[in-house]
Amino acid sequence: MSEAEQGAGRVVIVTGGTRGMGRETAGYLARNGYRVVVNYAGNEAQANETVEEITAGGGTVVAKRADVADEVAVSAMFDEVEAEFGGVDVVVHAAGVMPVGPMVDFDLAQLDRLLNVNIRGTYVVNQQAAKRLRSGGAIINFSSSITRFSRPGYTAYAATKGAVQAMALILARELRGRDITVNVVAPGPIATPLFFEGKSQEVIDRISAEPPLGRLGEPDDVSGTVAFLAGPGRWINGQTLFINGGAI
Template identity: 60%
Template sequence: MSEQRVAVVTGGSRGIGRAIATKLAAQGTAVVVGYAGGAEAAAQVVGEITTAGGRAVAARADVADEHQVAAMFDTATETFGGVDVVVNSAGVMALSPIADLDLDDLDRMHRTNIRGTFVVAREAARRLRTGGAFIGVSTSIVGLQFPGYGGYAASKGAVEAMTLILARELRGRDITANTVAPGPTATDLFLDGKDQATIDHLAKQPPLERLGAPGDIAEVVAFLAGPGGRWVNGQVVRANGGIV
């Protein structure tokens, strides 16, 4: 069996997930690029990694479907020999005041963000090798309480709760479990539907006076996934440039 570490990254075809997949690959990790619908985009990520000399394969999986998630982990084992790192970056967001939120949108966020995280975390708990790491992705909105984000923040608050419990349930196995909670980050998911004035306003919120970049978040995830992050466990890391 190869000693190369192997990562499964859901939502790996775009945005923060794509940045995480390419960053881990650049550090020498073999990567399974999980995607739900963006087959072409996932293939581009795999191509970028392999062109740079890395190892990667794409795997389609709806994170809320336990059978598809199990098959994605099977792909990691069959292709690369096992699983050492799991990053659940897949997520959906619908913005609306709580009074006006369409419950179908709430159910959609619940299915992907809560059930999806749970399914991926459950599979990770069963499959991660000794020395492994699970990293969930939340949002700093959980602590910032921006109006319009009630449903989304609720779903991501669940991500934080289950990940912190997972860390304690993995006692004795030398596996860490943490959550990274990005602040406003310049991804298609975040920018969609926002006018320039809103974007400029949000960019001024952190003391560093800019939006985060996907690469900023990928650096934090790579730290938690690597040898330098082994003593960080059961934590929520708010990667947001100091926004309060």
């Protein structure tokens, strides 16, 4: 069975689906037959661009606005998707924020924002997914390989992503008997515009050389893994997959 056949007719919500790896993943899943809902927090223009891009490629996609940390808004989004498409099969939770800085100087207001979006947001979205997904469904959360790289300046961000990883196996066990898998992908550096922004060529070359494969990850390295977990990877459950070319 091809990837397109595996995705045919299945409905996926991708939070943070209008930028970065969320957008890349939404496009990949749409190209492989999924009916895609891209969630966004506030940038309507970016959401419209994403919908136009995926539609131009032949995909089925709609955009839905909701703050992932707002349980009322997230529940309403699921209601709308169920009314429009009949149900939800897969949730890819890619929404998150990444302010960085050493602990000694880190603004606690930024810490509160990180905790709210990255931890509470994951909990709220997973809670609704656990209530709503149809049998055979999948929940895939985004973490980061920074939890293993342990780079200075990422203390707060890594802590929130460690919390995301901690949820996976417990939620998978709580969903016993539902035929719903729960997994986490933890990418390393991926060659997206966001990665290259503000970095010198020297820094890019150094990071590119870290993996034994000698390159940065490509967006499809991550999206393809997500698609596998969403479809045929049914015997992978409660796990965190580090997608970084062996850099750790």
